[in-house]
Amino acid sequence: MLPNKTMQNAEKTILVVEDEPDLATAIAQRISARGWNARVASDGATAVKAAKELKPDLIIMDIMLPVMDGIEATKRIVSTQAVPVLMLTARDSETDKIRGLGSGADDYMTKPFSVRELIARCEALFRRINRAAEIAKNIENEKKLEFGSIIIDPQQRSVTVNDEAVHLTPTEFDLLVTLARKPRTVFKRETLLAEVWDWPDASGTRTVDSHVKALRHKLGNKVIETTHGVGYSFEPPEDVKE
Ligand code: CA
Numbered sequence: 001m002l003p004n005k006t007m008q009n010a011e012k013t014i015l016v017v018e019d020e021p022d023l024a025t026a027i028a029q030r031i032s033a034r035g036w037n038a039r040v041a042s043d044g045a046t047a048v049k050a051a052k053e054l055k056p057d058l059i060i061m062d063i064m065l066p067v068m069d070g071i072e073a074t075k076r077i078v079s080t081q082a083v084p085v086l087m088l089t090a091r092d093s094e095t096d097k098i099r100g101l102g103s104g105a106d107d108y109m110t111k112p113f114s115v116r117e118l119i120a121r122c123e124a125l126f127r128r129i130n131r132a133a134e135i136a137k138n139i140e141n142e143k144k145l146e147f148g149s150i151i152i153d154p155q156q157r158s159v160t161v162n163d164e165a166v167h168l169t170p171t172e173f174d175l176l177v178t179l180a181r182k183p184r185t186v187f188k189r190e191t192l193l194a195e196v197w198d199w200p201d202a203s204g205t206r207t208v209d210s211h212v213k214a215l216r217h218k219l220g221n222k223v224i225e226t227t228h229g230v231g232y233s234f235e236p237p238e239d240v241k242e
Pocket of ligand 1: 064
């Protein structure tokens with residue numbers, strides 16, 4: 001195998017926030033073997049500090065942590081940085097997952113999990129982010145999507161509502177753009193999961209629901225409409241003159 005530094009993606013840094021030393025080491029070793037850089041933090045407060053200093057490309061965040069839990073740490077981090085977060089939850093309860101995703105996490109895994117699968121999920125997250133960047137680059141001068149008070153800029157990956165910047169996580173942004181490129185078109189959850197998350201399996205459709213909830217919280221309830229039993233659509237705000 002080639003030394004890490006000559007491998008592709010060697011520049012990617014992943015912050016592993018995990019208080020079980022054996023697990024943290026196992027994850028960090030697998031990350032290094034994949035050719036990425038791994039850094040470990042063992043509590044939430046250290047993670048917030050490390051995220052600011054390291055500017056990692058991805059964060060793997062355990063929920064149950066000393067000092068500050070993973071939910072609070074994630075909230076603090078994603079309020080100032082556009083970094084994808086993959087959350088580790090100890091209990092297989094929907095509440096935990098939904099809370100985790102509501103805090104700004106992009107994906108989650110339930111313990112116990114295979115470290116190999118965790119790496120595969122990281123790769124999927126990176127693929128998705130690269131693809132979104134490629135799409136924005138390839139659509140030369142892709143126009144801003146303007147809907148009255150809501151303006152979405154795919155190139156800058158920014159959103160404003162009434163000229164005020166709204167901070168979205170990378171996943172929330174990709175979900176919004178996917179819906180807003182075809183306003184009033186109902187997308188099935190499975191379609192959104194495949195397009196936005198790059199997940200081939202439909203078991204994670206609740207993930208879509210919790211991200212829609214987060215978008216509604218940030219942009220207003222009426223922006224995304226639910227068609228029961230079908231899926232979601234972007235509804236331009238009423239101030240749009242047509
Ligand atoms: Ca823990």
